[in-house]
Amino acid sequence: MATRNIKEVAQLARVSVGTVSNVLNRPEIVSPATRERVFEAIKKLGFVRNEVARHLRVGRSRTVGLVVLDVANPFFVDVAQGAESVADDHDTMVVLCNSAGDAGRERRHLDQLEQQRVMGILITPVEAETPWLEELAARGTPVVLVDSPATGLQCSVAVDDRLGGQIAGAHLIERGHRRIMFVGGPMSVKQVADRHAGVAGAVAAAGGDVELLTATAPTLTVAEGRAIGERMAELPAAERPTAAFCANDMMALGLLQAMATHGLRVPDDLAIIGYDDIDFAAAAAVPLSSVRQPRELLGRTAIDLLLEEVAEPEQHRHRQVIFQPDLVIRESSAPYRPQS
Amino acid sequence: MATRNIKEVAQLARVSVGTVSNVLNRPEIVSPATRERVFEAIKKLGFVRNEVARHLRVGRSRTVGLVVLDVANPFFVDVAQGAESVADDHDTMVVLCNSAGDAGRERRHLDQLEQQRVMGILITPVEAETPWLEELAARGTPVVLVDSPATGLQCSVAVDDRLGGQIAGAHLIERGHRRIMFVGGPMSVKQVADRHAGVAGAVAAAGGDVELLTATAPTLTVAEGRAIGERMAELPAAERPTAAFCANDMMALGLLQAMATHGLRVPDDLAIIGYDDIDFAAAAAVPLSSVRQPRELLGRTAIDLLLEEVAEPEQHRHRQVIFQPDLVIRESSAPYRPQS
DNA sequence: CGGTCGGGTTGAGACGATTCAATTAAATCT
DNA sequence: AGATTTAATTGAATCGTCTCAACCCGACCG
Numbered sequence: 173m174a175t176r177n178i179k180e181v182a183q184l185a186r187v188s189v190g191t192v193s194n195v196l197n198r199p200e201i202v203s204p205a206t207r208e209r210v211f212e213a214i215k216k217l218g219f220v221r222n223e224v225a226r227h228l229r230v231g232r233s234r235t236v237g238l239v240v241l242d243v244a245n246p247f248f249v250d251v252a253q254g255a256e257s258v259a260d261d262h263d264t265m266v267v268l269c270n271s272a273g274d275a276g277r278e279r280r281h282l283d284q285l286e287q288q289r290v291m292g293i294l295i296t297p298v299e300a301e302t303p304w305l306e307e308l309a310a311r312g313t314p315v316v317l318v319d320s321p322a323t324g325l326q327c328s329v330a331v332d333d334r335l336g337g338q339i340a341g342a343h344l345i346e347r348g349h350r351r352i353m354f355v356g357g358p359m360s361v362k363q364v365a366d367r368h369a370g371v372a373g374a375v376a377a378a379g380g381d382v383e384l385l386t387a388t389a390p391t392l393t394v395a396e397g398r399a400i401g402e403r404m405a406e407l408p409a410a411e412r413p414t415a416a417f418c419a420n421d422m423m424a425l426g427l428l429q430a431m432a433t434h435g436l437r438v439p440d441d442l443a444i445i446g447y448d449d450i451d452f453a454a455a456a457a458v459p460l461s462s463v464r465q466p467r468e469l470l471g472r473t474a475i476d477l478l479l480e481e482v483a484e485p486e487q488h489r490h491r492q493v494i495f496q497p498d499l500v501i502r503e504s505s506a507p508y509r510p511q512s
Numbered sequence: 513m514a515t516r517n518i519k520e521v522a523q524l525a526r527v528s529v530g531t532v533s534n535v536l537n538r539p540e541i542v543s544p545a546t547r548e549r550v551f552e553a554i555k556k557l558g559f560v561r562n563e564v565a566r567h568l569r570v571g572r573s574r575t576v577g578l579v580v581l582d583v584a585n586p587f588f589v590d591v592a593q594g595a596e597s598v599a600d601d602h603d604t605m606v607v608l609c610n611s612a613g614d615a616g617r618e619r620r621h622l623d624q625l626e627q628q629r630v631m632g633i634l635i636t637p638v639e640a641e642t643p644w645l646e647e648l649a650a651r652g653t654p655v656v657l658v659d660s661p662a663t664g665l666q667c668s669v670a671v672d673d674r675l676g677g678q679i680a681g682a683h684l685i686e687r688g689h690r691r692i693m694f695v696g697g698p699m700s701v702k703q704v705a706d707r708h709a710g711v712a713g714a715v716a717a718a719g720g721d722v723e724l725l726t727a728t729a730p731t732l733t734v735a736e737g738r739a740i741g742e743r744m745a746e747l748p749a750a751e752r753p754t755a756a757f758c759a760n761d762m763m764a765l766g767l768l769q770a771m772a773t774h775g776l777r778v779p780d781d782l783a784i785i786g787y788d789d790i791d792f793a794a795a796a797a798v799p800l801s802s803v804r805q806p807r808e809l810l811g812r813t814a815i816d817l818l819l820e821e822v823a824e825p826e827q828h829r830h831r832q833v834i835f836q837p838d839l840v841i842r843e844s845s846a847p848y849r850p851q852s
Numbered sequence: 853c854g855g856t857c858g859g860g861t862t863g864a865g866a867c868g869a870t871t872c873a874a875t876t877a878a879a880t881c882t
Numbered sequence: 883a884g885a886t887t888t889a890a891t892t893g894a895a896t897c898g899t900c901t902c903a904a905c906c907c908g909a910c911c912g
Binding site: 177178179189190192193194196197221222223224225226227228229230 | 867868869
């Protein structure tokens with residue numbers, strides 16, 4: 173109710189509004205005596221600075237938006253924590269927005285963030301083509317693509333998804349699998365397409381005797397993974413793949429659950445390898461092999477790039493940082509032992 | 513760079529700023545012809561409304577803050593999604609802040625949110641005593657306590673934690689356990705204290721032959737759960753409890769991992785029951801029994817209360833909504849079969 | 853024909869903080 | 883003492899939008 177403003181503080185402290193502002197922003201230039209009076213007035217009135225007005229005047233805010241594909245996926249939570257840890261040191265706030273893989277929601281979040289005049293936006297876009305983002309950047313809101321290769325007009329941090337798919341595929345082939353299924357989401361999501369391309373490359377490199385199947389779902393969730401698993405479990409053993417490479421760990425966990433409810437054993441009946449190496453992967457019913465990405469580092473680097481661009485917009489050159497994934501082998505991917 | 517304002521639009525469309533504002537806010541009162549001209553100008557200039565200025569003038573923002581104890585805990589993510597689903601229908605934005613169980617971080621987030629003049633705050637406080645929150649509310653920012661009983665001065669939604677602890681305890685006792693350990697966090701966190709009180713109540717009700725031990729950690733994370741598990745695994749079998757009730761599923765998963773690495777079997781060597789019933793609980797190495805809370809409902813109800821308070825601050829009476837938890841029994845809690 | 857009504861439109865304040873040129877007071881120098 | 887520098891403080895202008903009283907003008911009424 174009673175939200176005081178700088179003017180009331182000034183009155184009570186018997187100084188001008190300019191002085192109050194100085195106390196707030198450059199306390200060293202005001203004399204200790206008045207500074208003290210002003211602080212007292214602030215405390216007595218319970219005055220809280222109106223950041224909105226400040227921002228309007230100053231022109232730039234201290235918050236950045238982070239738009240992710242799925243907050244329920246711990247991978248993105250870790251990315252967010254990485255970003256936040258850096259933001260903290262620059263007293264900047266990160267607001268986390270969830271597009272849930274829906275282009276409409278993504279759009280609405282971007283509109284809101286732009287209207288809010290955020291300092292910049294970190295985003296894992298729903299679709300590979302990002303004309304909106306380019307317009308947005310052109311209008312003056314810096315954008316950094318996260319976990320997604322840039323089109324060249326903005327900065328990006330990503331992990332080499334193709335390589336990730338490739339090492340996952342090579343691993344399964346080396347373990348003796350000859351019938352591998354890629355379990356993923358829509359190919360319009362760049363990460364999915366690249367991981368698929370990677371495993372396809374590994375399969376091709378292995379020569380003709382390895383077969384690659386593909387199952388996709390609209391979203392990369394546990395539920396979708398489970399659904400695909402159900403269908404897979406119902407196939408006759410001869411037709412069923414012996415290994416599955418999932419586009420992320422959530423789907424892999426879903427697959428695992430479906431296998432369990434159908435009494436199929438992992439890795440004996442089906443080897444599984446996931447992607448992201450979220451913390452829950454190691455705690456799964458069968459500890460999950462996975463392709464690890466440097467999650468926090470991704471977030472930290474993304475916001476570093478953003479802060480750099482904001483600090484010196486002039487001489488900033490857009491960069492594309494790419495990290496390497498690596499393979500974490502656990503029990504869910506084991507040598508193929510054909511049923512006797 | 514080139515961020516246009518309402519004035520430039522007005523110039524281009526050859527109308528006054530007032531008219532542009534009307535087109536934006538009450539398009540029905542401006543004639544179709546000028547409305548069209550204004551829209552064209554907006555599109556041509558790439559004008560995006562400055563929500564900051566609007567907010568300054570109008571005095572209230574369309575965003576609410578949600579401060580949670582741990583974003584890495586899927587429980588809170590689900591609460592957040594519940595809140596967001598309701599917020600969406602009121603074109604309101606939810607910004608998610610993570611206190612990570614740290615009172616300092618919580619304080620900083622609250623300060624920022626208040627400075628931002630958010631419409632209201634939903635919070636799961638770090639400590640049971642919340643003088644800051646009451647001052648904050650007194651200064652005019654509505655606060656709703658989430659998953660935490662209110663002190664009476666504000667609204668709250670919570671689940672009966674005492675009851676939850678009680679049914680978990682009763683379940684373990686009924687399954688034959690006579691030496692139970694409560695694994696939790698600091699008792700200053702109300703939820704932890706209540707869940708502990710609940711299980712203690714069940715133990716007391718069972719008569720003298722059931723023993724309750726307690727282990728606590730500074731935070732309710734997987735890592736802390738694992739650490740406690742390590743210590744527990746090293747005890748001689750005779751001293752080791754036969755069952756553990758964890759204050760949340762994260763700790764339970766950690767405990768589970770520790771048992772696995774020490775070659776102890778769940779539930780044979782140690783039965784485990786968690787709290788929250790997060791999705792990952794069902795996918796754990798040993799599917800986890802857990803006390804389920806209505807997560808999304810919690811979030812939805814919280815923001816409903818907030819919106820109600822904002823809509824009619826005058827005749828609003830603070831309410832305290834309490835839900836009932838229920839028990840989900842899986843494999844991790846099984847009848848006690850003493851080692852032969 | 854004068855008066856009234858009402859749909860459209862206008863433009864001058866607010867909103868709350870920051871900034872900066874101008875002013876005053878005090879301190880230092882010559 | 884008078885001149886000059888330094889330190890503190892002031893207050894008006896500004897940021898971009900909304901609001902509202904005033905205004906304009908054509909239509910309608912008696």
